[in-house]
Amino acid sequence: MSKLISSKGNEDDKERNLGFFSCKGTVQVDYVFAVSAFILIFALIIQYTTSYYTKTNELTDIMLLRSDAMSILSITDCDEAYPCLQSHAYSFYILVNNTQEHLINQSHSVSDLLDELVIFNLDDIYENPDPNSIVIYYNNTSVNYQRSGSEITFKTDINASQAQWFTVYFDDDSNFADRSTPVAGNDNLTEKVYPIEKIYLLQYRKLEQLKNSGYASSNLHLTIYNENNQTFFAYGSDVPKRGNVVALQKNLAYQDSIGNVEFGKFVVQVW
Numbered sequence: 001m002s003k004l005i006s007s008k009g010n011e012d013d014k015e016r017n018l019g020f021f022s023c024k025g026t027v028q029v030d031y032v033f034a035v036s037a038f039i040l041i042f043a044l045i046i047q048y049t050t051s052y053y054t055k056t057n058e059l060t061d062i063m064l065l066r067s068d069a070m071s072i073l074s075i076t077d078c079d080e081a082y083p084c085l086q087s088h089a090y091s092f093y094i095l096v097n098n099t100q101e102h103l104i105n106q107s108h109s110v111s112d113l114l115d116e117l118v119i120f121n122l123d124d125i126y127e128n129p130d131p132n133s134i135v136i137y138y139n140n141t142s143v144n145y146q147r148s149g150s151e152i153t154f155k156t157d158i159n160a161s162q163a164q165w166f167t168v169y170f171d172d173d174s175n176f177a178d179r180s181t182p183v184a185g186n187d188n189l190t191e192k193v194y195p196i197e198k199i200y201l202l203q204y205r206k207l208e209q210l211k212n213s214g215y216a217s218s219n220l221h222l223t224i225y226n227e228n229n230q231t232f233f234a235y236g237s238d239v240p241k242r243g244n245v246v247a248l249q250k251n252l253a254y255q256d257s258i259g260n261v262e263f264g265k266f267v268v269q270v271w
Contacts, residue, residue, distance in 0.1 A: 085210070087203040089133070089171040089255075090126060092196040094118060096156060096164045102189050110160045115185030120193050122170065123150040133174035133259055137167045142260060147180040155185040169261045175205055176259040201261065202254035207233055221269040224254060226262055236269075245271045 096118055100110050122129045129150070136143040136154055143166065145154040158164055202224070210222075221236035232254070239245060249267040256262055 085202060085206050087201060087206045088198055089169055089201040089203065089261075090129075090196045091167060091169045091199050092125065093194040094120065094166040094168060095192040095194070096158060096166065096189060097192070098158045098160055098162050098189060102191075104188055104190055108188070112157075112159045113186075113188055114157050115155045116158050116189060117153055117155050117183070117185040117187040118166070118191050119151065119153045119187065120191070121151050125193065125196055126170070126172070128172055129170050130172050130174050130176075131170075132176045132178050133172075134168065134170045134179070135259055135261055137169075137261070138164060144181045144183065145179075146183040147178065153183050155183050158189075169199075169201075171201075171203065173205070174203065174255075174259065179259065199253065202252055202266070204255040204257055204259070207235075207254075210235060219271050223267045223269075224252075224264055225267065226264040232256070232262070232264060239269050240271055243271055245269055 096116070098110060098113060098116075100106070103110065122131060122134070131147055131150060131152075134145065134147070134152060136145055136152075138156065143154050143156070145152050147153075154166075156164060156166075207224075218237050221239050222234065223231060224233040226232050247267060247269045249265050251263070252266045253261055253263050254266075
């Protein structure tokens with residue numbers, strides 16, 4: 001009887017031992033899974049946080065680059081950190097109207113006029129102008145003129161009852177050569193000269209000053225394209241093929257090397 005009881009007690013001990021080891025093994029497996037899950041979640045948090053700060057830093061860099069590009073792009077303001085391209089000029093309109101009321105000699109009848117002279121005095125329009133900077137346009141075509149002191153004369157062919165608008169540009173601090181050419185004709189009409197207006201225009205002398213300034217920057221490139229998308233002016237370092245490059249552009253008027261007023265776009269790239 002005692003042997004049977006002993007045998008049964010051994011079996012109970014074995015069952016208790018098996019249960020203990022089974023429970024211990026389960027706890028170890030749960031621990032491993034918990035540690036693995038913690039490591040995975042921690043890694044994801046680090047990756048997300050790193051990615052967030054990286055993107056934030058990149059966005060901050062891009063915003064700073066954009067601010068620099070805007071400063072350079074504006075020819076109405078100057079930033080001490082970059083070359084100052086602030087410049088302006090002046091323009092006004094002249095109306096030539098071939099109608100009866102504008103005939104100097106009212107006894108004449110309105111007719112087609114060849115080589116009609118248009119005359120104005122620049123000193124009557126602006127104080128201390130630079131006469132060598134004058135350019136005159138009709139339908140986007142440059143018009144030759146003759147200068148005698150501050151008096152400017154040009155000619156046009158105009159039909160009866162026709163009105164023609166001319167645009168005159170000039171500045172007061174250019175360095176262009178005299179473009180005066182002889183003009184001959186007859187003065188039959190009284191033209192109307194409109195008030196001048198100040199315009200923001202990129203002067204050619206500013207571009208020359210930039211080229212001769214010795215200013216060097218490893219993170220700047222400026223380009224001016226004409227209306228045919230051809231490069232008129234380029235300055236600065238080569239644009240990198242990789243990295244954050246901010247490029248902004250605006251339409252603008254600018255002077256070419258002989259004083260003609262052209263229209264195109266100004267592109268600023270910074271990195």
